[in-house]
Amino acid sequence: MNDYEAKQAARKARLEELAANARGASTATYKRARSMAEAIPFGQPILVGHHSEGRDRNFRSRIHSTYGKAFALDDKAKHYEQKAASVGTGGISSDDPAALTKLRAELADMEASQERMKAANKIIRQRAGDEDAQVDGLLALGWLTNERARELVRPDFAGRVGFPGYALTNNNANMRRVKLRIAELEQRRQRADVEQEGKGYTYREDTAENRVMFEFPGKPDEAIRALLKSHAFKWSPSRGAWVRQLNNAGLWAAQQVRTALEKIA
Template identity: 55%
Template sequence: MTRNSYEERQEARRARYEERAERARKEAEGKARRATTMADCIPFGQPILVGHHSEGRDRRFRARIGQVMTQAVQADKKADYYEQKAEGVGKGGISSDDPQAIEKLTAQLEKLEADSIKMKAANKAVRKNDRKALEALGYSEKAIELLFKPDHVGRVGYADFELTGNRANARRIRQRIEVLKKTQARENVEQVGEGYTYREDSEENRVMFEFDGKPDAETRQVLKDHSFRWSPTRGENGAWVRHLNNAGIYNAQCVRKILDAQKD
């Protein structure tokens, strides 16, 4: 199955996390082996010989063993962290960067709206004590019993907060769809500035600055101050990016003014 550009970036991101986790795990194993080897140099049960000429060296050596083992534990924790990050890629809900986001959100919205209709019909059937109507709606015998079971305040059926929450989720998704439609309807922009190329890419859903090489420290700081971050996977030499929205465009214009003024 062919991946779209978003899915390819997600897969590359997952691979980067997995690579970092593997490096950290190898570092942890290496540090642990080194600490063990160092500890083996000390005879079993050998105490520090207080007052002996070797006391200072021995204390430093034992402290170093502790430091190396601490580094092993830290590297192991880092490996766990990156493994969790790799596992979580693509599981954070529907991203606005996904080219199929509108299609997926629309499916979610349709389900929420259908659920609202079903919940209202179920409550009506519960009030009438109409179990046949609930069966016709697709409820199992167990689910019907649960609908008739009073909650802690004696309510049966679906509580008002469940219906309200469902409607609120539907409203939120509907608003996201409208925002995404407006974003996708934007015309792409590509303009050459003083030492950079500025782009607004609706397909990538990004505002971005591209440079021929690595920008100087002052330029990088300006970009960071306006919440742009480095993306090595975009453009021939990578790019500094933000999401394509009003805030992103506003901050991009601020960056452009600063960069252009520096060249005057």
């Protein structure tokens, strides 16, 4: 497990802990609200005009409020559970030091899959009209089960046999996408770090952090913060800077911000 993967695992654990804490607090709060409600006899109305009316109304209001807090905590628990479940499911991150290795492995799998589908379709075409011969040929490839081979040689709902054209087209498009990402990451890895002083800020491109960032001597005013946020820069307390990922979009956004900052200054 590299540093990035360790950070992801730690983040997932933190979110799971937050979810568990919120879930526990929700359960406890719900039980407290229910206990409060049980103190009122079933069907007991508010005695309008009685000396207890005000106290009774306040008590019922607290019950309602406590139930509301329980439901809000339950929503909070679900939020953290969903965030924890999503950690690591967004594909290969450019922040991962092993991203290039993983992308190349992913590309190799896609290329192998493309060749397998093409080989299977070729056998089906060459042995058209003889289902058993088609199946024997597919099984000889060594990666299909008999059941799957039978499915491939029998027409689907659209009358197609073998792997449909869209499957190869989609896989080919994914290969192009991964190749572009590999090329972009390779180019980025060759970049030198950048640090430039602007009017009231320091601009940096940190290849190790994979971040483009703006540093200010103090808290920038509201207009500058709005400018940064409008270009997807986020405040990073650990870095003491406004950052976003170092990619083509990030570099373009940084240039827009720098141009605007020079005009503001």
